[in-house]
Amino acid sequence: MDKKVICFFTDWYPSSDNPYKGLFFREQALALEEKYDFVVLNYSENIKFFPRKLIELSLNNQERNIKEYSLKFNVPIHTMFANKFVNLSKIVLSKITGTLGEISVVKHRCVSKMIKKLWDKLDKNIDVFYCVDAQKDAYYLKMLSELSNKPYIVSEHAPFPWIGCVIEKKDRDAIEAANAFLAISNDKIRQIMMQNVNLPKTFYIGNLVDEDAFKITSGNGDVKRFIIVAANSFYKNYKMFVNVMNRLVEICNVPFKVCILGYASNKGYSKDPDGFERMIMQSKFSDRVELIPELPHDKICDELMKSDAFVFTSIQEGQPVSVLEAACCGLPIFSTRCGGVEDYVDDSVGRIYDINDIESFAQGLADYLCGKITFDSKYIREKVVSRFGKEAFVSNFVNAVEYVTASE
Numbered sequence: 001m002d003k004k005v006i007c008f009f010t011d012w013y014p015s016s017d018n019p020y021k022g023l024f025f026r027e028q029a030l031a032l033e034e035k036y037d038f039v040v041l042n043y044s045e046n047i048k049f050f051p052r053k054l055i056e057l058s059l060n061n062q063e064r065n066i067k068e069y070s071l072k073f074n075v076p077i078h079t080m081f082a083n084k085f086v087n088l089s090k091i092v093l094s095k096i097t098g099t100l101g102e103i104s105v106v107k108h109r110c111v112s113k114m115i116k117k118l119w120d121k122l123d124k125n126i127d128v129f130y131c132v133d134a135q136k137d138a139y140y141l142k143m144l145s146e147l148s149n150k151p152y153i154v155s156e157h158a159p160f161p162w163i164g165c166v167i168e169k170k171d172r173d174a175i176e177a178a179n180a181f182l183a184i185s186n187d188k189i190r191q192i193m194m195q196n197v198n199l200p201k202t203f204y205i206g207n208l209v210d211e212d213a214f215k216i217t218s219g220n221g222d223v224k225r226f227i228i229v230a231a232n233s234f235y236k237n238y239k240m241f242v243n244v245m246n247r248l249v250e251i252c253n254v255p256f257k258v259c260i261l262g263y264a265s266n267k268g269y270s271k272d273p274d275g276f277e278r279m280i281m282q283s284k285f286s287d288r289v290e291l292i293p294e295l296p297h298d299k300i301c302d303e304l305m306k307s308d309a310f311v312f313t314s315i316q317e318g319q320p321v322s323v324l325e326a327a328c329c330g331l332p333i334f335s336t337r338c339g340g341v342e343d344y345v346d347d348s349v350g351r352i353y354d355i356n357d358i359e360s361f362a363q364g365l366a367d368y369l370c371g372k373i374t375f376d377s378k379y380i381r382e383k384v385v386s387r388f389g390k391e392a393f394v395s396n397f398v399n400a401v402e403y404v405t406a407s408e
Helices: 023-031 077-088 090-097 105-121 134-148 169-177 186-193 238-251 273-281 297-305 321-328 358-369 377-388 390-405
Strands: 004-010 036-048 055-063 066-076 128-131 152-155 180-183 202-204 224-229 256-261 289-292 309-312 333-336 350-353
Touching: 004 023, 004 134, 004 390, 023 036, 023 066, 023 390, 055 105, 066 077, 066 105, 077 105, 105 134, 128 134, 128 390, 134 152, 134 169, 152 390, 180 186, 180 390, 202 390, 224 297, 224 321, 224 358, 238 273, 238 358, 256 297, 273 289, 297 321, 309 321, 309 358, 321 333, 321 377, 333 358, 350 358, 377 390
Parallel strands: 004 036, 004 128, 036 066, 128 152, 152 180, 180 202, 224 256, 224 309, 256 289, 309 333, 333 350
Antiparallel strands: 055 066
8 A cells, every 4th residue: 555645844844964864753754654755845935026936846866755855936026015014004904904914915816826836846746744943934835725725733842933924814824724733732823823823633742752762871981971952043042051050050069070061062053162162161071071063963972872861941942852862762852831841841851941940940950960869760761751752753744644635
């Protein structure tokens, strides 16, 4: 029996320029290779004065169950001006109709034409359309679904709404019209529903952790090593991390080491690695820190296995994969209440602290160093694998796909 084909529509996916961008989405597709084939449309939007072609589609790579295409939408500049005029009229429209202004007719016609040209170029054996950033991509998927008469599934991994944005009616309508929503955390469900979005049938799938790639650690000597894996972005709140570690030096005489990994790995997302390094070198723990700007994903497990505990100080997350990977290696998790982690981190797995509660966070790490709190590494691994390991993820994803295709 032929496998179903899923068309994955995204602008957050690895490329030759940025191999770390959205890497875990590719790993999820590979984990599903026994069940599905994937057509990946890694798209970008380019504003042009007089584009010769509205879309450009080229096959970049084909491996195992994945065909990866580069898709360029060449948006005529006049449609952007039309949209600006609509934005200026929103206040007037809201006074008259009680609603926010909608996308301009000119822009909508242009997008519709681009999506029609895209569908004409695609193989027609696609069974399901899928996106992971619903507030940006569901609008396109709804059009593709209507053209093809195929269902579409949406998910959301980004902050909802994006910082400084509001959810437009076209995007809300597209999310609500989807055949299913894949939730990565309870916090993400709350974020979306708080924007007065009525979610379709919802499946909690979390994120994937590969228990075969991430092994449990067996101990790392007398001096405990803390590790954090994160890009240097304001979301990750490295300022708090530095303050916590500075405070830990002040309140605890037990020696420790620190590894900071991946702060320069994601181009366009990681900011000013040189400035970050200067900040770390001026900290109170500079004599015990190891800086690893970037590392191939298949080498991260080696660093986790050299470590004793995972530290995470983010402001906002969906379901952070780096935390799942650390827990899969049996590391206790010390994290802020940033979203996602609350679904499985309790006192048997680690500790969760309020955002910006530097004192409590530092004291928790001190208690761990002094042996006042201890953890069972095997239990931590078993708990996270049972919920987010390959078998659980594949089962949850398959349930969603089979649900939306059952009526075909």
